[in-house]
Amino acid sequence: MHFIDILVNKLIQSLLSIVRRFLKSPLQLTFCGEGSTEQLVAHIVRGGHKKILLVTDKPLVELGLAGRVVEAVKSRGAQVVIYDGVLPDPTVEVVTAGLHSYQQHECDAVVALGGGSSIDTAKTVAAAATNGGVEAVMGLFKIKIAPVPLFAIPTTSGTGSEASWFAVVSDTHTHQKTGIGAPALLPKATALDASLMTGLPKSITAATGMDALTHAIETFIAPAANDEVRSMSLPAAEIIFANLREAYDNGANLAARESMAMASYYSGISLNISAVGYVHAIAHQLGAKYGTPHGLANAIVLPHVLDLNIEAAGKPFAELADVIGVSVAGDSERVKAEKLVAAVREMNDALDIPATLTALNVADIPDLVKEAAVEGRTYSVPTVLSRDQIESILNKLLA
Ligand SMILES: NC(=O)c1ccc[n+]([C@@H]2O[C@H](COP(=O)([O-])OP(=O)(O)OC[C@H]3O[C@@H](n4cnc5c(N)ncnc54)[C@H](O)[C@@H]3O)[C@@H](O)[C@H]2O)c1
Ligand SMILES: [Fe+2]
Structure with a gap:
């Protein structure tokens, strides 16, 4: 064996x-330090995005971290819809609900706020939105069409998902994890804002x-x-x-x-x-x-x-x-x-x-x-x- x-x-x-040898990483814009969350949001709104799906989890809403992003988006004249159904080790069901929210509200960009679970959910939603659903993108190199514009604000320092081409999604029933991987999954821009991490x-x-x-x-x-x-x-x-x-x-x-x-x-x-x-x-x-x-x-x-x-x-x-x-x-x-x-x-x-x-x-x-x-x-x-x-x-x- x-x-x-x-x-x-x-x-x-x-x-x-x-x-x-044939893989080229897309470029990623990185904001860091004090105020980088707001700088990232300003960059997104300047890019013409008018309705953003904010993918996060309930604890981060309760802690007020999501509110900071919501405020930054609204003060710049764009709209934001919160999907806070992310759970640790997101399942196909969690991601599918996020996709429905994106489609139902006719959003035009996805912003992840949270740890690897929120970022991986957002990545999968963004890819599934253009590639025929969640099941269609599960696995390596399944993403044929560029995902919808995707941005990430990590609130943990661990997974590096904000910088990687991967997402991990679990089977709803067995909880077995499947990797989703393709350079197109790299968020277009990220904010490394330690002020979100002190708590x-x-x-x-x-x-x-x-x-x-x-x-x-x-x-x-x-x-x-x-x-x-x-x-x-x-x-x-x-x-x-x-x-x-x-x-x-x-x-x-x-x-x-x-x-x-x-x-x-x-x-x-x-x-x-x-x-x-x-x-x-x-x-x-x-x-x-x-x-x-x-x-x-x-x-x-x-x-x-x-x-x-x-x-x-x-x-x-x-x-x-x-x-x-x-x-x-x-x-x-x-x-x-x-x-x-x-x-x-x-x-x-x-x-x-x-x-x-x-x-x-x-x-x-x-x-x-x-x-x-x-x-x-x-x-x-x-x-x-x-x-x-x-x-x-x-x-x-x-x-
Ligand atoms: N995509 C990749 O390249 C990659 C790499 C490694 C792991 N992963 C995946 O990432 C997931 C794990 O992510 P994680 O370890 O970042 O944890 P997580 O996203 O599951 O978050 C864990 C808990 O921390 C809380 N939390 C997050 N930020 C906080 C903050 N600033 N203040 C207070 N509470 C906060 C969340 O609400 C949650 O309850 C797993 O699903 C794993 O498989 C992905
Ligand atoms: Fe890891």
């Missing part, structure tokens, strides 16, 4: 490397920050990583190690929040070429089966997958150890790699991330292993993990 996984992985990677609760700051770190590490160590990817994911990891603890301990620290927003954004760009790896392949199954928040599942799985890559990814691990400042002169590559993994474990501890997952049921492990192995072999990874290795990781997560 492991031999088949390796073979399939090689085939998929060869195909993807050919496809990647992010501690547990969400921790989980989303570790999602961003997982993106930085998985994209950096991927054999598919090119110089462009490495030039973003390496500083992203450096910034996260320097700022995530502070953002967690003192959420009102705007400078730390700004740094995390930039790091998450850089990691999101890296995802477009390198994609993720086995941390995500395993974490996605935990999210689908138990509803474990995406970033939390990644954080718990990350050190275990890194342990299994100390040999194969020794060189990039050593580079990461150097930039985050845990290595000292004279350390061998192996020692540096081990120090990196230890630093990731220390980060999890500092963020109060548990080492085990209470929801994990031993009887589910065979199915989780199967699904994770099938997903994992589609990524560019230093080591194609065997099913025994995935099983041993899951066994270590049992409470």
Whole structure:
């Protein structure tokens, strides 16, 4: 079975490397810093959009963050319709309801406000509106016609969805996640406005920050990583190690929040070429089966997958150890790699991330292993993990 996984992985990677040569990222305008939300809205209205669908969730409406966007749109003479039906890990049903709202109100642009769940919902609505519905765009390269104009205002620093060509939508009944991917899914413009993030609760700051770190590490160590990817994911990891603890301990620290927003954004760009790896392949199954928040599942799985890559990814691990400042002169590559993994474990501890997952049921492990192995072999990874290795990781997560 492991031999088949390796073979399939090689085939998929060869195909993807050919496809990647033809992919060009559309341009994205990025506003950042104080007032960037309003600058983005001004840009949208100047572009001639008169009725905007604001895709968000109820907590963000209640916190008044959606109100800030609504005010910015109305004060510039355009109209806004709120779709606040987004739930964490959006399902086809959630996205379809957003599409109906877009069509029923005859909107002419989509603005996402929120974490990855709101941004992915908005991306899918924008693509579905021009391509014959939600089901028609589920999967890779299914988007034939340009989506309706799409803009993103992230309020978490984790998924990098504002900068990526991907969206993740779950099956309404099984909660199995499907990736939607195409360069056309990149929002036309984004605002990295840390003032929207200072109230992010501690547990969400921790989980989303570790999602961003997982993106930085998985994209950096991927054999598919090119110089462009490495030039973003390496500083992203450096910034996260320097700022995530502070953002967690003192959420009102705007400078730390700004740094995390930039790091998450850089990691999101890296995802477009390198994609993720086995941390995500395993974490996605935990999210689908138990509803474990995406970033939390990644954080718990990350050190275990890194342990299994100390040999194969020794060189990039050593580079990461150097930039985050845990290595000292004279350390061998192996020692540096081990120090990196230890630093990731220390980060999890500092963020109060548990080492085990209470929801994990031993009887589910065979199915989780199967699904994770099938997903994992589609990524560019230093080591194609065997099913025994995935099983041993899951066994270590049992409470
Ligand atoms: N498209 C991509 O490239 C990509 C990459 C990784 C993950 N994802 C997907 O993103 C989703 C997870 O996104 P997420 O981790 O950002 O979380 P989320 O969007 O699900 O939000 C989590 C919770 O945080 C709250 N929240 C968000 N911002 C807040 C703020 N500023 N203040 C207070 N509360 C706030 C939300 O209301 C929600 O209850 C998953 O579905 C995952 O599969 C997508
Ligand atoms: Fe992720």
